[in-house]
Amino acid sequence: MSKISFSVNGEARVLELDTRTTLLDALREHLHLTGSKKGCDHGQCGACTVMVDGRRINSCLTLAVMHEGDEITTIEGLGSPENLHPMQAAFVRHDGYQCGYCTPGQICSSVAVLEEIKAGIPSHVTADLGAAPQVTADEIRERMSGNICRCGAYSNIVEAITEVAERQA
Amino acid sequence: MKFDTPATTNPIDQLKVVGQPLDRIDGRLKTTGQAPYAYEHHDAVRDAAYGYVVGAAIAKGRITSMDTAAARQAPGVLAIVTHENAGPLGKGSMNTAKLLGGPEVDHYHQAIAVVVAETFEQARDAAAQIRVDYAEAEGAFDLAAARDTAKKVNQSASSVGDFEGAFASAPVQLDATYTTPDQSHAMMEPHASIAAWDGDQVVVWTSNQMIDWGAGDLAKTLNMPKEKVRLISPFIGGGFGGKLFLRSDALMAALGARAARRPVKVALQRPLMMNNTTHRPATIQRIRIGTGRDGRITAIGHESWSGDQPDGQPEIAADQTKLLYAGANRLTQLRLAVLDLPEGNAMRAPGEAPGLMALEIAMDEMAEKLGMDPVEFRVINDTQVDPNDPSRPFSQRQLVECLRIGAERFGWSRRNAQPGQAREGRWLTGMGVAAAFRNNLVMKSGARVRLDSRGEVTVETDMTDIGTGSYTIIAQTAAEMMGVGIDKVTVRLGDSSFPVSAGSGGQWGANSSTAGVYAACVKLREAVARKLGFNSAEAVFTDGQVRSGNRIVPLAEAAGRDGIVVEDSIEFGDLSKRYQQSTFGSHFVEVAVDAATGEVRIRRMLAVCAAGRILNPKTARSQVIGAMTMGVGAALMEELAVDKRRGFFVNHDLASYEVPVHADIPHQEVVFLDETDPVSSPMKAKGVGELGLCGVGAAIANAIYNATGVRVRDYPITLDKYLDRLPELA
Numbered sequence: 001m002s003k004i005s006f007s008v009n010g011e012a013r014v015l016e017l018d019t020r021t022t023l024l025d026a027l028r029e030h031l032h033l034t035g036s037k038k039g040c041d042h043g044q045c046g047a048c049t050v051m052v053d054g055r056r057i058n059s060c061l062t063l064a065v066m067h068e069g070d071e072i073t074t075i076e077g078l079g080s081p082e083n084l085h086p087m088q089a090a091f092v093r094h095d096g097y098q099c100g101y102c103t104p105g106q107i108c109s110s111v112a113v114l115e116e117i118k119a120g121i122p123s124h125v126t127a128d129l130g131a132a133p134q135v136t137a138d139e140i141r142e143r144m145s146g147n148i149c150r151c152g153a154y155s156n157i158v159e160a161i162t163e164v165a166e167r168q169a
Numbered sequence: 170m171k172f173d174t175p176a177t178t179n180p181i182d183q184l185k186v187v188g189q190p191l192d193r194i195d196g197r198l199k200t201t202g203q204a205p206y207a208y209e210h211h212d213a214v215r216d217a218a219y220g221y222v223v224g225a226a227i228a229k230g231r232i233t234s235m236d237t238a239a240a241r242q243a244p245g246v247l248a249i250v251t252h253e254n255a256g257p258l259g260k261g262s263m264n265t266a267k268l269l270g271g272p273e274v275d276h277y278h279q280a281i282a283v284v285v286a287e288t289f290e291q292a293r294d295a296a297a298q299i300r301v302d303y304a305e306a307e308g309a310f311d312l313a314a315a316r317d318t319a320k321k322v323n324q325s326a327s328s329v330g331d332f333e334g335a336f337a338s339a340p341v342q343l344d345a346t347y348t349t350p351d352q353s354h355a356m357m358e359p360h361a362s363i364a365a366w367d368g369d370q371v372v373v374w375t376s377n378q379m380i381d382w383g384a385g386d387l388a389k390t391l392n393m394p395k396e397k398v399r400l401i402s403p404f405i406g407g408g409f410g411g412k413l414f415l416r417s418d419a420l421m422a423a424l425g426a427r428a429a430r431r432p433v434k435v436a437l438q439r440p441l442m443m444n445n446t447t448h449r450p451a452t453i454q455r456i457r458i459g460t461g462r463d464g465r466i467t468a469i470g471h472e473s474w475s476g477d478q479p480d481g482q483p484e485i486a487a488d489q490t491k492l493l494y495a496g497a498n499r500l501t502q503l504r505l506a507v508l509d510l511p512e513g514n515a516m517r518a519p520g521e522a523p524g525l526m527a528l529e530i531a532m533d534e535m536a537e538k539l540g541m542d543p544v545e546f547r548v549i550n551d552t553q554v555d556p557n558d559p560s561r562p563f564s565q566r567q568l569v570e571c572l573r574i575g576a577e578r579f580g581w582s583r584r585n586a587q588p589g590q591a592r593e594g595r596w597l598t599g600m601g602v603a604a605a606f607r608n609n610l611v612m613k614s615g616a617r618v619r620l621d622s623r624g625e626v627t628v629e630t631d632m633t634d635i636g637t638g639s640y641t642i643i644a645q646t647a648a649e650m651m652g653v654g655i656d657k658v659t660v661r662l663g664d665s666s667f668p669v670s671a672g673s674g675g676q677w678g679a680n681s682s683t684a685g686v687y688a689a690c691v692k693l694r695e696a697v698a699r700k701l702g703f704n705s706a707e708a709v710f711t712d713g714q715v716r717s718g719n720r721i722v723p724l725a726e727a728a729g730r731d732g733i734v735v736e737d738s739i740e741f742g743d744l745s746k747r748y749q750q751s752t753f754g755s756h757f758v759e760v761a762v763d764a765a766t767g768e769v770r771i772r773r774m775l776a777v778c779a780a781g782r783i784l785n786p787k788t789a790r791s792q793v794i795g796a797m798t799m800g801v802g803a804a805l806m807e808e809l810a811v812d813k814r815r816g817f818f819v820n821h822d823l824a825s826y827e828v829p830v831h832a833d834i835p836h837q838e839v840v841f842l843d844e845t846d847p848v849s850s851p852m853k854a855k856g857v858g859e860l861g862l863c864g865v866g867a868a869i870a871n872a873i874y875n876a877t878g879v880r881v882r883d884y885p886i887t888l889d890k891y892l893d894r895l896p897e898l899a
Contacts, residue, residue, distance in 0.1 A: 020290040029289065034209035035202015037406070039357045040439040044823040047357055075202035084197065092196035095791045099636030100199030101357040101406030107200060137836070145830040148823060150357050150407050151636045152798025153791060154834040 006070045008033065009077030019065050023057075024048045026064035027074060035075035035104045039148070046147035049105035049112075050074045056112035058146075075104035078111065086167065087111050090160035098151035106147045110161045113143045114168065135165040170688035173742025176847040180710070181687065186648040186655055187852075190787035194655065195404075195640045204404045207361040207376040208436050214363050214374070218247055220285045220425040220435035221292035222417060223299055224278030224445055225270050228816030229308035229509045232272045232281065236300040240284060243298055245291030248428035251282045255424055261386030263414040265481045265512045268390065269424070274303065275478060276511040277817035278444030283421035285429040308509030310816040312451050312476045319474050319504035322483050327491050327501045329557055335468035335498035339459025343535045347456065347527035347882045349486070350808035351818065352449040353826050354516050358406020359439055360446060364422035365432035370397040375419050377663075378408040379672035380631040384665040386415035391423060402663035405673075408635040409799075410515040413674050416446055443511075443821035448809060450475040450484045450513030454527040459498075464539045466496035466550050471528060476508030484513065485520035489863075490528055492751060493606050495552035509816055515674070517799065518859035521607050522866075526803065526884060529603035529867030533874065542586065543602050543871070544576050555749045564748040564848035567779035568604060571755040571842065575602070575777040578840060579757040589878035589896050596761035597896070598772070599876025603864035605754030605776070609846075609855040610677040611745055614685030615668030615738030618647065618693045622732055624713050624725030626651050627659045628689075632670035632682040634662055636795075637858055638788030639673065639682060645785060646683040646852070650690035652710030653724065668736055676752070676856025679784060684739040684850035692735040697727045739850065748848050752780040752860040756797070756868040762876045767892045769805060769873060774865075775838040781846035781855035793861035794837040800865020801829045808885050 005014045008031060015030055024041075027033045027050070036059055039047035043061040050059045051073040079085035087110050090096070097103040117133050125142040126133045133139055140161050141154070149157065181187050198204040205212075225232075237249050252271030260267055270279035282299055286292035309315050336342065362375040371391075377383040380400050388395040400419075405412060418435045426433040437445060452475045459468035471490035475483050487501040516522070536546035551569050555561040576582070584600040585591045591598045616630040626647050634640045644658040651658075661667065671681035698705035703717040714723050727733075744750075759773040776793050783789045806827040809818040820826045839861075845853035866884060874880050879891045 018290045032211045040823045081197035081201050088200040091200045092192050095787050097199055098791055099407040100204055103199050104202045141831040145832040150355055152795030154831050155794050155837040
């Protein structure tokens, strides 16, 4: 067992955890923040995507004790049913989901993807590594490909993200 | 309510709420992480222990010993349940293989133990300390090798005219064999359950498409009365047929909780799912088509081989061929071999999905032999009656319209009929088409409807929403019927204490479950009218009021302090026998194939669907694009690789069982034809969720052929099957 302190959605949390506990299970089973989903527990599906210090990670692939002092943002921290984050609202408007299980991960990834493009981080499909990457459908598809949606809402998800990006621009 | 004559005008036809592209009413919960899935009911169950399932390490044989001593001593362990201490168990009527194996093992990763501990980490660790010895038996794992042992399945066989004679004498013939692989549902949410006992009763929060089947089979397996089992499944993280039945997560949670005397939660670990649960069985399909020189089919035959566990079922891949095209001489035949692979069972559009993957390539091949356009070849072979029984008309059949409108919208006329000729830089480009067909099934479905003193309506039914949009279309139905806004309707689903519904399967859910809500609302309208002394035939429900003549009464007032509650169900008569009810569509696909590497990119996809009234165009469209996406997987990547020596699916996780990701899928177009089908139900709707998958794989295969001139008849269409056959690089 080990004591760990971090911030989740702006709130300081202290947990006494089995050191084998993943960040995902710390959130879901210990803090009861079940918005982050366990689809595979192996970093293969992206349903557990959260942001740690502003960068998206698969929370199933990292142990909670590795995050002492970190600032963690989960889907619950982006918005609430009464006060949706613009990306959450765009997913609802474009029906960018079906069963909803991959959705929190898709949304956390989407928010982070737009930040990554803004920060000039290139991707596999960025043609000119010297130029600032643009928000294009291909860039979004490439960068979102770690988030599987078996219901197949991809076409709608890209439209939701594009709409949010255009509003931000 | 009995539905045995075609629907006439009813309040649904107002289409004030039904038929509108409304956002999902559960959307805010899903997008904010507030929708509780099976493993997440912390509010209802506060002290759950954790169960971890151990799967058999052999495909067939016997457990000779299980050493659980070390595991029992491991930290935090509360209980271990195996066949040795589970007590006598029955088997669910929908299950082929037992859900708890031992001492006999029926398939690889069949559950043989559940370890219950205080924490997930402890349970996982202890599970790894169980030592099992096996006596392995020989098994049959290779469908091609077992093909000649397969037995005819006679109840689904059909024969009209003289197929063999007509085929032999046909001036133009095709005789080709196609294969489709084993496929996995691979839904995002693993099978998961929390079980809590109270005396001799058990409540299970689970993830299940068919609540009543699940409750019945859990009771049957535990040898207890069904009334003492309650299943709760408000949100389901995808099913696609993989959650139609009771599975080991629910049984192991119930057994673990009984042994540990604590609520227990179990989620199947992802690497266990592909072999522990069900899958779509592989097929070998032989198709023979004979036509005259004019392209009219004179003989059509479709035979399919598949395998399953002893007492299992065939993949009914030949059945659509009874109905899709005209032709005087016909033959369909299924054959089933015994295989010792995991249990085969329904996956989205069972039968039609793999069947059309083969048939619609065959139609493309035949069109080419005839020198006909593949759209025209299908059009001239349309039929408006059941070809096996011409006295049965289709209730609606707009296949030709789907093909014509699709061709127009897609720019089909720009396709070069000569394969391998269209080139854009490094890309070979091509277009493909396929017909979509899926039968429309109807199922009895019940609902309870409450009108309360605020004038609000609550619907309760054990119907499930597996991403299909059930919450929303049920709310739309109740709102339309009772004349209130959708914000005045609350929908509660997925609880076995609610009236039994159609459930979610076979694309029957939307039409049947809303028809059940319609029936209950008709009864509620009558109760309101009666209470007010109105003639119920004349009462008009609109704007939160009920009107009759000069009298106008708010619904809230009509409900009174105690409200009004009614319950009813829709029961379907013999209309589905008198009419053939099916759904139709067309799929058009454009691909680009890298001339050097053979990489396939899908550029455009269009589906045109004729499927009765579309209850919500937004959620229905999502069903279709999702199905098109699954069709891309079937065409290009999805295959459970069989270890034919040890008898298991090797690629049993989401990294090695590849499904489409964002980068694989272009913008997708869907067109719904304006159609109502009064024969299907009072809603005049049908299903679309499976139709959207049917034919997609073949449209892609045909597009690849058009691009490259290489015909691949074995799915998935991966590089190893065509790279050496690509045209010479210029």
